Amino acid sequence: xxxxxxxxxxxxxxxxxxxxxxxxxxxxxxxxxxxxxxxxxxxxxxxxxxxxxxxxxxxxxxxxxxxxxxxxxxxxxxxxxxxxxxxxxxxxxxxxxxxxxxxxxxxxxxxxxxxxxxxxxxxxxxxxxxxxxxxxxxxxxxxxxxxxxxxxxxxxxxxxxxxxxxxxxxxxxxxxxxxxxxxxxxxxxxxxxxxxxxxxxxxxxxxxxxxxxxxxxxxxxxxxxxxxxxxxxxxxxxxxxxxxxxxxxxxxxxxxxxxxxxxxxxxxxxxxxxxxxxxxxxxxxxxxxxxxxxxxxxxxxxxxxxxxxxxxxxxxxxxxxxxxxxxxxxxxxxxxxxxxxxxxxxxxxxxxxxxxxxxxxxxxxxxxxxxxxxxx
Numbered sequence: 381x382x383x384x385x386x387x388x389x390x391x392x393x394x395x396x397x398x399x400x401x402x403x404x405x406x407x408x409x410x411x412x413x414x415x416x417x418x419x420x421x422x423x424x425x426x427x428x429x430x431x432x433x434x435x436x437x438x439x440x441x442x443x444x445x446x447x448x449x450x451x452x453x454x455x456x457x458x459x460x461x462x463x464x465x466x467x468x469x470x471x472x473x474x475x476x477x478x479x480x481x482x483x484x485x486x487x488x489x490x491x492x493x494x495x496x497x498x499x500x501x502x503x504x505x506x507x508x509x510x511x512x513x514x515x516x517x518x519x520x521x522x523x524x525x526x527x528x529x530x531x532x533x534x535x536x537x538x539x540x541x542x543x544x545x546x547x548x549x550x551x552x553x554x555x556x557x558x559x560x561x562x563x564x565x566x567x568x569x570x571x572x573x574x575x576x577x578x579x580x581x582x583x584x585x586x587x588x589x590x591x592x593x594x595x596x597x598x599x600x601x602x603x604x605x606x607x608x609x610x611x612x613x614x615x616x617x618x619x620x621x622x623x624x625x626x627x628x629x630x631x632x633x634x635x636x637x638x639x640x641x642x643x644x645x646x647x648x649x650x651x652x653x654x655x656x657x658x659x660x661x662x663x664x665x666x667x668x669x670x671x672x673x674x675x676x677x678x679x680x681x682x683x684x685x686x687x688x689x690x691x692x693x694x695x696x697x698x699x700x701x702x703x704x705x706x707x708x709x710x711x712x713x714x715x716x717x718x719x720x721x722x723x724x725x726x727x728x729x730x731x732x733x734x735x736x737x738x739x740x741x742x743x744x745x746x747x748x749x750x751x752x753x754x755x756x
Contacts, residue, residue, distance in 0.1 A: 426455040426490060429462040431700025433482045434475025443481035444641070446471050447512035447549065449500045449540070453557070453598075454488035454518040456626060463699050464623035469630035470516060470637060476695045477638045483703060485512070493522045494536035501540050505547050512549045514641055516633060517541070518598070520556025520584060524576050530583060538587035550640040551593035554633055555581035555669070558600040574600075578669040585665035589678045595665075596636050598629055599672030627694060632673040635689035639675075646689060648677065654688045 432443060448454050448467040456465025463472075471484040487500045497519065504512060517540065523533040541551050558581075560574030578599070585595040621629065638644040650656040659667070661676070661684040668674035668686065675687040 426452070426457045426488075427460060427462040427465065428486075429456065429465045429468040429471075429700055430485055431462075431483070431702055432704070433468070433471040433484060433698065433700060434479075435481055435701050437475060437479045437481055439480070441480050443483045444474060444478060444514070445483050445485070445510065445512045446474060447504045447515040447544075448484065448486040448488055448518075449497060449504070449515060450488045450518035450554075451492045451520075451522050452488075452490035453521065453554070453621070453626075453629070454516070455486065455490050457490045458621055459623045459626065461623075461699070464626060466516075466518070466626050466630050466633075468698075468700065469627060469694055470634060471700075472696075472698060473630070473634045473694050474637060474641075474643075477634075478641070478643050484700065485510070488518070491522060492519070493526060493528055494519050494533040494540075495528070497536050497540035501543050505543070511547050512544075514550040514552065514637060515544050516552050516554065516637060518554040520577070520580050521559060524556065524559055524573070524580060530580055533580060534583045534587045537584055538591050541588050541591040541593045545592045551588070551591075552633065552636050552640055553584060553588045553593055553595045554598050554629070555584045555595050557581075557598040558672070560600070582662075582665040582669040585668055585676050586661055589661055589665070589676055589684055590681075592678065594636055594640055594675060594677040595668065596633050597668040597672050597674045597676075598632070599669060599674075631691045631694055634694065635691060636675045636677075636687075639689065640677075644689070648685060648687070650685065650687075656688055657686045658683050659686055660684070 434443075446467070448470075452458075454466060456467065459465060462468050465486075467484050467486045467488075471482045475482040485504065487503045489496055489500065492500070497517070504515070517537070519537060520533070522528075523530075537553070541553065544551050556577050558574055559577045560570045560572075581597055581599065585597070588595050635644055635646075639646070639648070650658065657664075658679055660682050661678070662682075664676045664684040664686045668676050673688070673691075675685075675689060677685045677687065679685050
């Protein structure tokens with residue numbers, strides 16, 4: 381199904397849906413019931429995390445430029461401090477690994493679907509002198525809940541990846557999360573949400589890899605943690621992740637974000653002990669969709685590398701410093717970027733206790749590794 385969706389997107393098809401009409405009707409009815417129990421709170425407006433991170437690493441090298449695109453997950457809806465958003469966590473981690481400052485620009489829009497990526501990419505590429513070195517896209521959940529045709533969803537994503545790659549930016553896509561992990565969501569909605577989410581995630585991987593991007597499956601990354609401690613990892617609206625939930629997702633994306641820039645100490649060489657493999661891209665995409673935190677990167681067509689990179693703890697996130705080029709003030713927000721206060725307190729370290737999947741080793745505790753991020 382994932383290959384059919386991706387192929388339909390590539391050739392302009394629009395009739396391949398993720399659910400039949402009858403199943404969609406049941407899904408919508410269940411969604412209405414679920415909405416009464418999740419998402420009932422009020423999510424704070426995502427704080428603006430734009431700015432410079434890692435200023436202590438200032439030197440002769442220019443700062444790295446990181447762009448973030450997508451929906452509320454990328455924007456960080458559900459937290460109140462800039463330092464708790466995925467963008468801030470990734471920028472802080474990237475600065476620590478590269479030992480260079482990182483300029484973050486986040487154009488993600490809460491509620492966005494994949495068809496909003498065209499606008500978001502245009503915002504990032506409007507100034508050629510500020511083209512990002514690397515971009516992270518997190519998108520897909522609203523496509524599922526709003527019944528966007530899967531082929532249209534993937535077509536919009538692949539177009540965005542192609543535009544960014546053509547402009548010279550590396551791209552990492554965090555694929556559609558597993559909506560079947562949201563608590564409380566009951567059968568048959570849980571089964572259908574999981575199936576639809578995984579099909580879209582696999583199709584997103586195929587399309588993104590074929591355009592030169594890399595993907596990290598978010599899948600049910602937060603599922604076990606939500607089930608064990610939903611009040612801690614859900615935000616105030618009982619739907620979006622909390623600061624700890626976002627930190628868990630950021631820890632999964634950071635290794636690939638660094639690797640795509642050649643900064644992660646592990647190479648792309650496969651490690652059989654970690655169940656890494658070279659597979660046809662469609663098979664790699666399908667497998668990654670079933671196992672959260674899995675990276676898929678293109679090899680020689682039609683092959684792709686399936687990677688399970690070792691994760692590290694994130695550094696304690698700090699609040700952003702204003703971009704120097706804006707006369708010492710925070711950069712003005714453009715339409716579609718998250719608004720809010722950017723002067724929160726530094727984030728604590730409670731997210732460091734996030735659980736790992738069975739095949740992943742504890743941060744800094746495997747093979748004598750340090751508890752800190754690698755220096756280079």
